[in-house]
Amino acid sequence: MQVSRLFPSYNTSPQAPDATGMSSSATELAAKIKLGWNIGNTMEAPAVTAWGNPAITEDYVKAVKQQGFNAIRIPCAWDWDWRKDYSWAGDNIHIEDYKTARIKSEWLNRVKEVVGYCVNNDMYVLLNIHYDGGWLEHNCKPEKVDSVSAKQKAYWEQIATAMRDFDEHLMFASANEPAVKTVEEMEALHTYHQTFINAVRSTGGRNSYRVLVVQGPGTNIEKSNDLMNMPSDEIEGRLMAEVHFYSPSQFCILTEDVSWGKMVYYWGKDYHSDIEPERNATYGEEDEVDQSFRLAKSKFVDKGIPVILGEYGTYRRGNSDNVPKELEKHNNSVDHWITYVTGKALENGLIPFWWDTGGLIDRSDYTVKDQRTLDAIMAGANQ
Template identity: 55%
Template structure:
């Protein structure tokens, strides 16, 4: 959460790195991707260790509470810690009270002893860093950042990789110039930790995007801060979308009205003026999609360091109590489950911001079981994907890696690409078809003519996105609610042809075969997104990212056999080829290609293995 205040800015501080140790990689050998893969469902010990006196806002953390949280299904903790607000024994020298340092170390030790990963950050900074990402203050802020982290890192450097440091909380950045300054603050943090030596030389660290806002981060954070140890950084974002629903609890304000009801099926007829308006689930989808494409797909692990929405009946303000309370509480549970699910589906590690409404920390009791159930269910619920093959032509329904609203849906031979994979969402007696690659929904576009093209569009809730699923023997047909027309392959056998609609007929062109795709998880937690295009007992191929901007990597797994790769443009002309060696089954390709759609053919050099797939250069 954001703290708004001020803090005086001394210019320089003494060095606290008085006893650096030799570098020690023991117990901290995992890189960021490997470590993130071990971190599953996360929780904040929120509003606990941020105040001048621990326990003012929430009960003190105990080891029994740490064990209780782990027993409830969490294996990683974000420990929000205030260092300057009441915890400096000498503010002029930026000296942290050693009693407080050791208290934080005690809580970290309980987490590590119980095999939990724990992130320690700098929270409640009273604005000394978060409000001062600017050229005028950068020298003073960097000096303070260095002094702060030399002390914290030195005190806790003996812990293994279960301890992770996070340099800031929610730094305010709006421009590329400010982003460069923020990366400088991050680099000061990184250097300060590394300089203390020991295990800190190789410890995985967390850096924050601007405001920790997913949209600003995807736009402004075009590079990570420098670190002399490669592949040891995790990125952090937060999500409280929409703020009118999640954190606006004390009345309407100039920038928005309080929202009590959110999500599909959760709007109130009793109090419609408090329903969410505009896009709802789609906003979450789009934010996480940006983070996935800009960071997760490039091998940069990401945590959702904070997210949460609060039920108005547990907040002591009778003036703002929803009239449709059951529907409101259902909305909060649904939002929490949806955000948890979509974070995991996009390879982002979720940390729920728990502040005492879900758990009674003093007595280690669950206060809100439905909310806890929503978090657990969201994390454990994988999205199931299917392919839809036309009975007449065997071509698959394909999103064609088109991301623009109103773009045409297509058909293509089986390639194994995520653009051919769809989730089927049930809405009452209808279904919606959502593309795995683009997150767009299949849309009739209100086109009523036979032979009209089917489009794709972000979630709108319109009748054009609703389809009736009808059984035709062992096949299915899809009828659009708005147009009354059926999905129709039109008998085309051309790869890349459009997908059409036609009035009801008994022709095979309107009949589809549904096949389930794997377990439906979009990306392995903490790893790059990979499209697994071939799974044979002794041969498997990964390629990623797809779409790609500069190059894509193709990698043979399971087999020691070299591969030969050919790339063809849409006309069938070969535009690039390469072969791997026996020593390395990886190839980087595509740098010389122009933006567009390509066919990649992979062959085993010494066997009959062969596989083709589509890839898009943006």
Template identity: 45%
Template sequence: MKKNFTQFAQLYTKGFLFVIMVCGLLMSVSVKAQLSTAQHIASKMKIGWNLGNTLEATWVPRNTFGTTTQAAIDSVKAKGFNTVRIPVAWFYHSDTITSKIDAAWLSNVKKVVDYCIKDSMYVIINAHWDKGWLENRVNTANKDIVNKRQQAYWTQIATYFKDYNDHLLFAGANEPNVTDATSMAVLLSYHQTFINAVRATGGNNSSRTLIIQGPSTDIDKTNKLMNTLPVDQIEGRLMVEVHYYTPWNFCGMNGDASWGKMFYYWGKGNHSVTETSRNATWGEESDMDKLLGLMKTKYIDKGIPVIIGEYGAFRKKLSPPSDQTLHNASIEYYYRYFMKSATSKGFITYCWDTGGLFNFTSGRMNDRVVLNAIVQGAKDVTTGTAMLRDNAIEIYPNPFRSTICLKTNHPEDINRVAVYDMMGHQVETVEHAAIKSPLDLGSSLKPDLYIVQVNEFNWTRSFKVLKMQ
């Protein structure tokens, strides 16, 4: 009996030790399981897009939840984008005293995140302008209350999305208004609070990639003022964010001001010879390369990925004698050159869109010219060419009496066909969706001399035609 008991005790002890060892091994595996590094994620992120003026909209009633659809996100993915930045308002959808975020709002944000995750896209959710609770209060007077809110919001957000994998990234702010070293120190405290709050929730958040905004997300300020990053408990999980709307006179200015006039024309080959006062005088290709190069040297070359969370140049509607066609060509060239320059330097870029590029409900492409420029600009880096496939154009008969026929071997590459009279007035237009081959033109025109202008992605061809009696 004693022998049997001893054998049983020995077996029990060995079994117990085995269980302990197995549990310890499993715990060790669990503890060591981490999400990918920021550099690894950056290598997977290609072309990015913003769902702008939607989840960050504070100019609509609080119970009117901005959103999009799976169809819209599918369309963005199909065009070649694989990462989405979702600007979000949290202050507007929370108790301003307790900082408790509305449960229904968290659910709405999750719905949009899930649309993107379903398409295997990388997703960034941030804390956007949101009444300026952080962005306009980067100062010592508001430091304590902002840090308190920052802690409360990101604890809730991180907890809610705790189980998402490395396709979800968090960005702690948007465009924090910083002017000097003092406000820069305050901003670093906000970033530190953001990091600490996320990490404290554990799980995947212990190693999730987090994005830190430079002062005002301005490249020059970031280069001069942000000489240290906040402390993170895990290495290699931080990215830096800047924005790019340079020169503002061309990219976003919608009226002349005392400090400067709007630019209509930008880049090599796109300057006007008749309206020289509207040509860009700064911020063109060499300036762009120089500014982007500052961030490459300061961060990217040191293993810290940089996202350009917003960029864009927005088309103006011009009136004669301004040249709308030359302006449009400038916009197209700006996007393409920017994408080539930024991509070649290792940036991840996110074009700003509030519905001008994609319809947020149907997913319809509203501006194929700009979308093609973005995608092709990124391709230019890998292909080393700035040319699309050859597209032969035939126009016949010429002269013509009834209609003239335009024939092309790649009608899908043509963005627009326009007919102008000899005074420069546009008298007929066919947009991309209606272009086919062959395409009949001129049935409603009076006998006269005309110019048929065919706009493809990186070229414009013009043909002089004559309609006879």
């Protein structure tokens, strides 16, 4: 595959392949990861502290590890077009020159520092290009393939070169949640994933063997089953797939009633409310969780392709105007969803990474803010 040269090549110092510290295949590496954690709303924010979280410290990484997680996903921004959308971000813009797609060395060094916090504490790390204003994720279209692939190549050559010396604890992920619904759009996304793989491998060194992660369409299990084929790789057995899970969305995501649906407070066949039945889940309960995860297992895991459940979560209401009438039953529903989904993911070979934006472990003093949620995650992991 030829990628248009809209930007200069950043693969300026390729190295001979180096297998030191890179012995694990994707399947072997997946077996070492028990529970994953997202450091959300931080390094992918327009400016690191813009969404209310402090900068990441090594003590925070240690706190996450202490609670029982041994992997961290770092959603990371590289190319928000802040010239248009976030001019107030000033020096936090991470691109030195948009015409050449050059990433600032200061930002590459800071990301490398945070990755080091994790690797130095024996944590596995998944580093991605996150939403970034949607330059890739909203442009999975034939007419955008050349320009988006060129940018994907330029960025990953730089990222991969900067992070090349880390051992197998570090994995790279091509994207976040690509907006893909059709075969045609999937073909474009497939091209972007192939560009990512080729760019990383071209830098050599340990990157010749690094495990790489590619995202399904919309990171949706059903769409992935219907539309996705894995890209090719020059080394066998070093790819993983990634999906996300927030189902039912009215229970997991909504914080207010909207035109297409009401918030759901009660989930699970034994947790429905008789007092406010309009707040009971009507889809996405235990049997559908089972069905979705079995689908991911048969599509990927059974074929030797590990699956990262890169984001999942549901969150408690009751601290705002939206207070369930049966608050304890609601909290029990949340606990049940977390435990059930965590357990079923692991049972089917999906590695769960909890999505956190500071609500579970305090980013400043590293204390646990929601012990029930943590206990529910661990209960699912220990089933």
